[in-house]
Amino acid sequence: VSSSIFEFALEVALQEAGDGNGNVFTNMRLLRILRIGRITRAIRIVRLVKFIRSLRSLLYSIGHTLRAMVWSVVLLALIIFLFGLIFTDITSEYLARDAHERTEVTEGFLKSRFGGLQASMHTLYASITGGLTWIEARDALAEISDIWGTSELVWTID
Known part of the structure; x- marks a missing residue:
């Protein structure tokens, strides 16, 4: 739209500036060159449509x-x-039993890492993404039973 307004203003200015001795024809040649430039710009936009089609296909694939x-x-x-629910249940049952067979370090680790469902889920997520050493979690659960230590190992490997 702005190029059309510019061309119209240029044409009006050229007609007013023309003195009748041929300057208008040279100025019209300038106007034709500007129109050719406008057509060239339109052709570039048509070439861009091919890329837009590819972009649409790419966005469709990303959406799916x-x-x-x-x-x-x-x-x-x-x-x-x-898994968090299972490990939290096992840990809470273990901590509710007699305390004579466990160490304070193991009890503290179990309470902090598997004491609640949210903590258990966070520990499991951290152990598979590398935020927590999986051996620490496995060793703490192996204190409860070798089965639970092995199940944590299976969890980490999967």
């Missing part, structure tokens, strides 16, 4: 991939929740 990723995250959260 995100849908699958969301379901993967939901499944991972559900698995973390279930």
